[in-house]
Amino acid sequence: MVEYFLGGWGRVLLRYAIWFLVHLILVIIGFMGASSPLLVTIVGKDLAGGASASLVAAGISGFVLLFHNFFIDSREKKINELYDSGMRAAFDGRSIVIKSEYATRLKSSSRIDVIGFGLSSFREDYGDKFTLLARSMKVRILLLDPTFPNFDNSYADQRDLEEGNSRGTIARDVEAFIARSSEARASHPNNFQIRLLRCLPSVNYFRFDNELLWGPYLVANQSRNMPTFLVARGDFLFDRLSDHFEKLWNSDDLSVPCESTPKSK
Numbered sequence: 381m382v383e384y385f386l387g388g389w390g391r392v393l394l395r396y397a398i399w400f401l402v403h404l405i406l407v408i409i410g411f412m413g414a415s416s417p418l419l420v421t422i423v424g425k426d427l428a429g430g431a432s433a434s435l436v437a438a439g440i441s442g443f444v445l446l447f448h449n450f451f452i453d454s455r456e457k458k459i460n461e462l463y464d465s466g467m468r469a470a471f472d473g474r475s476i477v478i479k480s481e482y483a484t485r486l487k488s489s490s491r492i493d494v495i496g497f498g499l500s501s502f503r504e505d506y507g508d509k510f511t512l513l514a515r516s517m518k519v520r521i522l523l524l525d526p527t528f529p530n531f532d533n534s535y536a537d538q539r540d541l542e543e544g545n546s547r548g549t550i551a552r553d554v555e556a557f558i559a560r561s562s563e564a565r566a567s568h569p570n571n572f573q574i575r576l577l578r579c580l581p582s583v584n585y586f587r588f589d590n591e592l593l594w595g596p597y598l599v600a601n602q603s604r605n606m607p608t609f610l611v612a613r614g615d616f617l618f619d620r621l622s623d624h625f626e627k628l629w630n631s632d633d634l635s636v637p638c639e640s641t642p643k644s645k
Contacts, residue, residue, distance in 0.1 A: 407440065466615030474584060474595055474608040475501035481610070485588035491518040493592075493625050495577075495585035497539055497603060498553025499523060507560040514568035521561075522628055522635060525576035526551030535580050542599040558638050575635040577628060584608070585625055594621055 471478045486492070486506075492513075494502070499521070506513065513519055526536040536550040554576070564572040584603060586593045590613035595606045611617045628634050 464615060466611040466613075466617035467609060468591075468612050469610040471608045471610075473605055474593065475604045477604060478593075478608060479505070481593065482586065485591060486513075489517055489588040491520075491587075491589060493520045493522075493585070493587040493622075493629075495522045495581050495583065495625060495628070497524045497536070497581065498550045499557055500553040501604065503553070503557045503560050507557075510561045510564035510572065511567060514564040514572035517571070519564075519572045520629060521557075521574045522577050522581070522625070523554045523557060523574060523638070524550060524581065525578050525636070526554045528576070528578045535577075539580070539597075543602055544600065574638040575629060576638050577635050579628070579634050583621070583624070585621060587622065587625065590614075590618075592618060592621060 471481070475482075482502075482505075496502070510519075524536050524539065526534055528534060534551070536554070537547050540547050540549050558574060561572060561574060565574065581597065584593075584595050584597065584606065592611050593608050594611065595608035597603060598606055611621065
């Protein structure tokens, strides 16, 4: 009954407390037995000393095991909390750094949703397969609008500065992606769609059905070098990130169809 009211972690602490008290008693009995004239008289000095030493050793071993298990349980608790959030793996990079992670999932997906700046690596790896992908899956792509808020001072140019690229790199990548996907969008307009973001993306995002790879954008480094995390559907991280994509995709203030944007400078 007491364990019920303590909760999961409280029950663990209660078991540790009981374990500690039991082994403390063993140590105390061991020390007391070693100096007990009555025990020496009954079993002899050698046997009394051996039994006392064994009890003390058993108690100390119990303490060592207790502290070991405590730290192991603490680590497992943290790992379980991460797992319960939806986290499944972490990688020290994205795109070409973990190319196999994308390739494996693309083979069996029925839909992909993507948020990126110019997605040059995706275009280079799969540009010649865009039409084929559109035949078997629904593809939704959010790229950075290279003309917003204006031609001369666009978010794309600002991000080029932050990543250390030459000005116009992202704009050229976006235009190249739009051009490369034109056949897929023309032949499968409902399956291959692109919208252009009129806000700075806060995360890189690549969803494959019930899994997604995502990571932050940090300044003074290339996007492909940013940490990336694998999240599975069924927990709050997946839902929050998926909702983020849907809000960007469905908002006429935050994104527009690529056909409605003029070419950049």
